[in-house]
Amino acid sequence: MIDLKNLTIKKAHESFLNGDFTVRQLVDEYLKVINEKNPTINAYLEIYKDIDEQIKNAEKMFTDGTATILTGIPIALKDIILFEGHIASASSKILENYVATYDSFVVEKFKKQGVIFLGRTNMDEFAMGSSTETSAYGVTRNPYDTSRVPGGSSGGSAAALAADMSLASLGTETCGSVRQPASFCGLVGLRTTYGSVSRSGVIAMGSSLDQVGPFGKNVNDVEILFDAMTGYDPKDSTSINDEMRLIKKDPIKKRIGVPREFLSGEGIDKDVLKNFEESCDKLKKAGYEIVDVELPSIKYSLAVYYIIMPAEVSSNLARYDGIRYGLHEDGKNLYEVYTKSRGKGFGKEARRRILLGTYILSHGYYDAYYNTALKVRQIIKDELALFFKDFDAFITPTAPSLPFKLGEKLNDPVSMYLSDIFSAPANLADIPAISIPSGKTENGLPFGIQITAPFLREDILFTIGKDFEKLV
Ligand code: GLN
Numbered sequence: 001m002i003d004l005k006n007l008t009i010k011k012a013h014e015s016f017l018n019g020d021f022t023v024r025q026l027v028d029e030y031l032k033v034i035n036e037k038n039p040t041i042n043a044y045l046e047i048y049k050d051i052d053e054q055i056k057n058a059e060k061m062f063t064d065g066t067a068t069i070l071t072g073i074p075i076a077l078k079d080i081i082l083f084e085g086h087i088a089s090a091s092s093k094i095l096e097n098y099v100a101t102y103d104s105f106v107v108e109k110f111k112k113q114g115v116i117f118l119g120r121t122n123m124d125e126f127a128m129g130s131s132t133e134t135s136a137y138g139v140t141r142n143p144y145d146t147s148r149v150p151g152g153s154s155g156g157s158a159a160a161l162a163a164d165m166s167l168a169s170l171g172t173e174t175c176g177s178v179r180q181p182a183s184f185c186g187l188v189g190l191r192t193t194y195g196s197v198s199r200s201g202v203i204a205m206g207s208s209l210d211q212v213g214p215f216g217k218n219v220n221d222v223e224i225l226f227d228a229m230t231g232y233d234p235k236d237s238t239s240i241n242d243e244m245r246l247i248k249k250d251p252i253k254k255r256i257g258v259p260r261e262f263l264s265g266e267g268i269d270k271d272v273l274k275n276f277e278e279s280c281d282k283l284k285k286a287g288y289e290i291v292d293v294e295l296p297s298i299k300y301s302l303a304v305y306y307i308i309m310p311a312e313v314s315s316n317l318a319r320y321d322g323i324r325y326g327l328h329e330d331g332k333n334l335y336e337v338y339t340k341s342r343g344k345g346f347g348k349e350a351r352r353r354i355l356l357g358t359y360i361l362s363h364g365y366y367d368a369y370y371n372t373a374l375k376v377r378q379i380i381k382d383e384l385a386l387f388f389k390d391f392d393a394f395i396t397p398t399a400p401s402l403p404f405k406l407g408e409k410l411n412d413p414v415s416m417y418l419s420d421i422f423s424a425p426a427n428l429a430d431i432p433a434i435s436i437p438s439g440k441t442e443n444g445l446p447f448g449i450q451i452t453a454p455f456l457r458e459d460i461l462f463t464i465g466k467d468f469e470k471l472v
Pocket of ligand 1: 176205
């Protein structure tokens with residue numbers, strides 16, 4: 001029996017080297033847990049059929065001496081990241097049988113290192129949601145309490161890891177879809193700097209906001225995964241080039257801001273705030289100066305996000321016309337093919353956002369909504385850039401509430417959207433942020449703290465994160 005609960009990437013790697021267990025033995029343990037728990041949790045939509053081949057390849061790397069720290073590490077993949085020859089459906093009916101014709105940049109990088117992809121995980125349809133309830137393939141349940149949601153949209157990837165059905169997992173973020181489920185499932189989750197990880201081969205939601213991000217059990221695992229997936233990619237025009245990545249970085253100042261006004265809004269759980277204050281005290285103990293700061297524009301982030309994102313969604317999802325990809329419905333004419341295929345293929349939330357986005361971008365409203373939102377996005381970016389001259393980071397809770405009950409917010413989209421309140425500034429400003437477990441309630445539900453750092457300063461998140469982790 002392998003102690004999966006306490007296993008980390010580093011420990012697994014050492015065990016492979018010491019001969020404590022083999023890649024195959026480890027994968028078999030995970031498959032056993034998947035068999036037992038997945039029928040209830042529904043984290044995986046599919047377990048890949050070529051795992052055996054993947055194991056052989058990883059074992060060969062160990063005998064060849066080409067193995068890296070990620071060789072043989074079993075990982076879960078969000079159903080939105082292309083893996084050649086395997087279905088990627090974005091948990092939508094419209095892509096139900098879509099088989100990826102090429103590898104995404106991240107999968108290509110991980111494949112080279114001999115990572116084992118166990119299967120594809122459930123998510124909110126096209127990554128739209130905060131609970132993994134908008135999937136066309138059923139809800140995913142939170143392993144800490146199966147009457148509650150795991151968060152979203154990468155809820156399947158978070159639940160797979162939290163239930164010991166994988167050793168790490170990959171998700172994507174447009175606004176909080178890695179951090180919020182990480183918080184709800186007691187994990188570390190990273191939103192990466194925009195452009196640091198290529199979007200090539202990742203099904204698009206909001207292209208100016210989307211990024212792939214890793215989940216791990218601790219900060220070190222997330223750092224290992226991030227290092228393996230970041231890099232310039234000429235196939236993504238927004239990928240950050242090597243020259244920019246090498247710009248000299250300021251040393252850490254050990255000063256962290258708390259945007260007080262942002263935390264005083266309605267709808268934030270008292271328990272969440274109390275846990276947050278305790279986390280601030282822990283950081284003080286670790287030698288950080290914690291300062292109340294004013295960041296007056298970030299309170300507009302969520303409103304700005306819910307203009308820019310649907311605008312981009314409506315344009316990105318226009319490609320699903322029933323002809324080129326996925327589901328096709330016959331019709332009397334082309335128009336009917338479009339309407340029937342799209343009507344049948346998209347769920348309620350996807351349709352809501354396509355409609356909103358189309359309205360926002362329509363003649364007469366474009367300036368009032370979309371262009372105004374772009375201007376405010378720039379103000380938020382500028383305000384944060386100024387703030388980061390004196391500070392390493394700012395901190396907030398990751399989510400305003402604890403994991404909520406299944407069905408609780410599903411029919412109240414605005415209350416669901418409010419789950420993203422603390423996530424939005426990082427996505428709009430293209431900067432990295434991390435969620436780290438910060439304790440549990442008496443009933444065992446996890447809390448998370450979010451740290452947001454400047455552009456390309458994931459290193460700051462890892463440093464503060466590791467210091468914090470020691471004190472929880
Ligand atoms: N909750 C966000 C939304 O519904 C999550 C999007 C994301 O990060 N993919 O838009």
